[in-house]
Amino acid sequence: MSGVDDRRRAAAHVFVGSEELGADGVIALSDDTQHHLSRVLRLRDGVVISVCDGAGRWRLATVVGERQAMRVEANGDIEIEPFPVAPLTLATAMPKGERLDWLVQKVTELGVDRLQLLDADHSVVRWKSSEVDKKLLRLKRIAESAAQQSRRTFLPEVLPPVQALEILEGAAVAEPGGRALTATDRMVAIGPEGGWSSKELAVARDRVTLGHNVLRTETAAVAAATLCVVADH
Known part of the structure; x- marks a missing residue:
C-alpha cells in the first residue's frame, strides 16, 4: 500500500497535534479520540490506523491493547502532502x-x-x-x-x-x-x-x-x- 491507499484501507483516520504526530513510539490521543477508537469503533489489538495533523502530514500507526488499555504506536514514516496550489x-x-x-x-x-x-x-x-x-x-x-x-x-x-x-x-x-x-x-x-x-x-x-x-x-x-x-x- 502507498499514499492514499494506505489511508483508505486503514481501520480509522484520526487527527492529532503536529507535536504528537512526530513522536516516536506511542502517539498521544485526546480523550475524545481515545473513546472513539476504543468504545465507538471497538478497534482490536494489531489494527492499523492513520494519524494526521490536519495540515498535510500523516503516518500509519498500530493499535496496541484494547479498551482502557488501548494505545497507538507509530509504525511508519511521516508522509507529507502539499497544500493545493489553487485551493477551492x-x-x-x-x-x-x-x-x-x-x-x-x-x-x-x-x-x-x-x-x-x-x-x-x-x-x-x-x-x-x-x-x-x-x-x-x-x-x-x-x-x-x-x-x-x-x-x-x-x-x-x-x-x-x-x-x-x-x-x-x-x-x-x-x-x-x-x-x-x-x-x-x-x-x-x-x-x-x-x-x-x-x-x-x-x-x-x-x-x-x-x-x-x-x-x-x-x-x-x-x-x-x-x-x-x-x-x-
Whole structure:
C-alpha cells in the first residue's frame, strides 16, 4: 500500500497535534479520540490506523491493547502532502437548522478547502454576534469528523459569516443562465433561498449554472463542490 491507499484501507483516520504526530513510539490521543477508537469503533489489538495533523502530514500507526488499555504506536514514516496550489473556496449563505450541518459535512467530504459563510441581502438565517464563536466551533467539529471519515489530510477552514458584497467581486455566483463551471473557478458563491439581490449580482465576478432546476442552498453547495472537484481532476 502507498499514499492514499494506505489511508483508505486503514481501520480509522484520526487527527492529532503536529507535536504528537512526530513522536516516536506511542502517539498521544485526546480523550475524545481515545473513546472513539476504543468504545465507538471497538478497534482490536494489531489494527492499523492513520494519524494526521490536519495540515498535510500523516503516518500509519498500530493499535496496541484494547479498551482502557488501548494505545497507538507509530509504525511508519511521516508522509507529507502539499497544500493545493489553487485551493477551492465555497462561499455560501446559511440554510436553516440542521441543513447547515449537513452542508458542512458533505462539502468537507467532497474536498472543499475553505468554507466561507455569508450574510446575503435575502438571507433568512443570520447569527447574533454573541453566538458566532459557539456555532462556528460546532461546524468545525462537524468538518473534522467528516474529514476523518473521508481520510482527508487537510482540515478545511470554516470561516465566520461576512457580508456577501465583501467577497462577490472575486467569486463566481451560482445563478440560472450562467456559464458552465470550469477548473479555473476556485471561489463559487451560493445564495440564500430568496436568491441574490440585484446589487449582489451586479458586483459578482461571474455567473455559473448548476443545472436547470432550482436547488435548495445546501443542495446547490454540494452540486457546486462536486462540479468543481470533477473539473479539477
